[in-house]
Amino acid sequence: MAPMTAITVDIINKSYPAAGQAGLHQAIANLKLSLPSNEFICLVGPSGCGKTTLLNILAGLDKDYSGEITVEHQHKVAQQHKAPKIGYVFQNPRLLPWRTVRENITLTLPKDHDPKSVDALLETMQLFQAQHVYPERLSLGMSRRVSIIRAFAVDPDILLMDEPFVSLDAPTARQVRQLLIELWLQRPHTVLFVTHDLREAIALADRLIFLSSPPMQAISDIKVPIPRNERNNEAEVESFRQKLLQDYPEIRSLL
Amino acid sequence: MTSTKLLSHHRTLNLLSLLLFIGLWQSLALYLSDNSLPTPTTVAKVFWQETLSGQLPYHLGITLLRLVSSFTIAMLLGCAIGIVLGRSKKLDAFFDNWLVIFLNIPALVTIILCYVWFGLVESAAILAVVINKLPNVVVTIREGTRALDKDLLEMARCYHFGKRKTLIHVIWPQLHPFVMGATRSGLALIWKIILVVELLGRSNGMGYQLHLFFQLFDVASILAYTIAFVAVIQLIELVVLKPLDRRAGRWRR
Numbered sequence: 001m002a003p004m005t006a007i008t009v010d011i012i013n014k015s016y017p018a019a020g021q022a023g024l025h026q027a028i029a030n031l032k033l034s035l036p037s038n039e040f041i042c043l044v045g046p047s048g049c050g051k052t053t054l055l056n057i058l059a060g061l062d063k064d065y066s067g068e069i070t071v072e073h074q075h076k077v078a079q080q081h082k083a084p085k086i087g088y089v090f091q092n093p094r095l096l097p098w099r100t101v102r103e104n105i106t107l108t109l110p111k112d113h114d115p116k117s118v119d120a121l122l123e124t125m126q127l128f129q130a131q132h133v134y135p136e137r138l139s140l141g142m143s144r145r146v147s148i149i150r151a152f153a154v155d156p157d158i159l160l161m162d163e164p165f166v167s168l169d170a171p172t173a174r175q176v177r178q179l180l181i182e183l184w185l186q187r188p189h190t191v192l193f194v195t196h197d198l199r200e201a202i203a204l205a206d207r208l209i210f211l212s213s214p215p216m217q218a219i220s221d222i223k224v225p226i227p228r229n230e231r232n233n234e235a236e237v238e239s240f241r242q243k244l245l246q247d248y249p250e251i252r253s254l255l
Numbered sequence: 256m257t258s259t260k261l262l263s264h265h266r267t268l269n270l271l272s273l274l275l276f277i278g279l280w281q282s283l284a285l286y287l288s289d290n291s292l293p294t295p296t297t298v299a300k301v302f303w304q305e306t307l308s309g310q311l312p313y314h315l316g317i318t319l320l321r322l323v324s325s326f327t328i329a330m331l332l333g334c335a336i337g338i339v340l341g342r343s344k345k346l347d348a349f350f351d352n353w354l355v356i357f358l359n360i361p362a363l364v365t366i367i368l369c370y371v372w373f374g375l376v377e378s379a380a381i382l383a384v385v386i387n388k389l390p391n392v393v394v395t396i397r398e399g400t401r402a403l404d405k406d407l408l409e410m411a412r413c414y415h416f417g418k419r420k421t422l423i424h425v426i427w428p429q430l431h432p433f434v435m436g437a438t439r440s441g442l443a444l445i446w447k448i449i450l451v452v453e454l455l456g457r458s459n460g461m462g463y464q465l466h467l468f469f470q471l472f473d474v475a476s477i478l479a480y481t482i483a484f485v486a487v488i489q490l491i492e493l494v495v496l497k498p499l500d501r502r503a504g505r506w507r508r
Contacts, residue, residue, distance in 0.1 A: 061409050090409075096425065096428070107416070134506040
C-alpha cells in the first residue's frame with residue numbers, strides 16, 4: 001500500500017502583529033482546503049498573498065495561527081514514522097554555506113541512507129561534478145537545484161515547493177519539471193506547488209487552487225482534465241489556459 | 256605565483272620593521288646609557304641566563320597553566336550562557352542587569368574580593384580571572400546567537416535535524432567568528448589580568464617575578480620576561496588561532 005497523507009486545512013485567522021510603521025496584517029482569513037492523498041496541487045495567486053505563510057504553517061514552522069490543520073497519515077510500515085516526512089523547497093535555497101553540496105543533501109538523511117540514490121539525483125540534476133563544492137561557488141540556479149534534490153532525497157510524504165523554478169533557465173526548468181513528475185509518478189506523495197505561472201501550473205497539477213490577495217482565501221478550485229501524457233503538448237496547455245481565463249474571469253485579476 | 260611572491264615580500268617588510276625597532280631601541284639605550292633602559296643585548300643576555308637557570312621557563316609555565324585553565328573555563332561557561340541568553344528573550348531581559356554589573360566591576364576589585372573571601376589560594380586566583388573574562392564572552396556569544404540565520408534554523412527544523420545536528424552543522428559555524436573574536440580579546444585581557452592576580456596573591460608565576468624585579472629596579476629582567484611572554488602569545492596566535500581561522504573559512508569564496 002502506498003503511503004497515504006491527506007491534509008485538511010481550516011485556518012480561521014493568521015495575522016502578523018503591527019511592527020513600527022506597518023499595522024496589523026491579516027495574511028489568511030477563513031481558508032478551507034482539503035488536500036487528498038497523493039494529489040499534485042498547484043497554488044496560484046498574486047505575490048505577497050500569503051502562499052509562503054500557508055506553506056510554513058503546513059510545514060509546522062509557524063504555529064501562531066488560529067484554526068486547525070489535520071494530517072491523516074498512514075505508512076506501509078506501520079508507525080515507523082509517526083509524523084509525515086516533509087520535503088520543503090524554500091523560495092531561497094537555504095543551503096548551509098559551510099557544508100558542501102553533497103553534505104547539504106546527506107545531512108537531511110539518516111546515517112544508513114543509500115549513497116546511490118543521492119548519486120542518481122545529483123546525476124539527473126547535472127550536479128554530480130559539483131557535489132564537493134561549497135554553495136558560495138554555485139550560481140543561484142545550481143543552488144536551487146541542490147535545494148530541490150534535498151527535498152526529493154528525503155522521500156517526502158508531503159512535498160512543499162515555493163516557486164522552485166524561478167531563475168532556472170528554460171531548458172533546466174523543463175528538465176526539472178519532468179523529473180519532478182517522474183519521481184512523483186514512481187512514488188506518489190502529496191505535492192503543494194506554489195507558482196505565478198499559470199502554464200507551469202497547468203502542465204504539472206491535478207488540481208489548481210486560486211488564491212486571493214490578503215487576507216488570503218481560496219477563490220476557485222479547478223481540476224485539470226488533461227491526461228498526464230499530453231502535458232508536454234504546449235498547444236493543449238495553452239488552449240486550456242485560454243478556456244480557464246474565459247470561464248473564470250475572476251482569475252484574470254490574480255495573474 | 257603572485258600570492259607567494261606577495262607573501263615573501265610581506266615577510267621581508269615584517270622583518271625590516273622588527274630590525275628597525277631593535278635598532279632604535281639599541282641607539283636610544285646607548286645614547287642614554289642608563290640602568291633604566293638596558294640595551295637589547297643586555298636583555299638578551301639576561302633572557303638567556305634566566306632560561307638556562309630554569310627560572311623563566313618555570314614561572315612562564317605556571318602563568319601559562321593558569322591562563323589555559325581560566326581561559327577554558329571562561330570560554331565554555333561563556334559560550335553556554337551566551338547561547339542560552341541569545342535564544343531566550345525572557346532570560347536575557349532578566350539577566351541583562353547582572354551582565355552590566357559584572358562587566359563594570361573593575362578587575363582589581365574582583366581580584367581583591369576573591370582573595371579576601373576565599374583566601375590566597377590557587378582556586379581563588381583562577382576564579383578571579385574567570386569572573387573578569389566571563390561577561391565579555393557572554394556578551395559576544397549572545398550577539399552572535401541573536402544574529403543566527405532564521406532561514407537556516409527553519410530549514411533544520413523542517414528536515415528534523417534534532418538538537419545535536421543543529422548545533423554542530425547550523426549554529427556552531429555561524430558562531431565561529433564570534434568565538435574567535437572572544438578568544439582573541441580574551442587572551443589579551445586574561446594575560447594582563449593574570450599578572451595582577453599573581454602579583455597580589457601568588458608566590459610564583461610571571462606577575463610574582465615582575466613584582467620582585469620591580470622592587471630591585473631590575474629593568475633588564477622585566478624586559479626579558481615581557482619579551483618571552485609576548486613571544487608565547489604570538490606563537491599561540493600563529494600555531495593555534497590562525498590555522499583554526501583558515502580551516503573554518505575554507506568555504507568562503
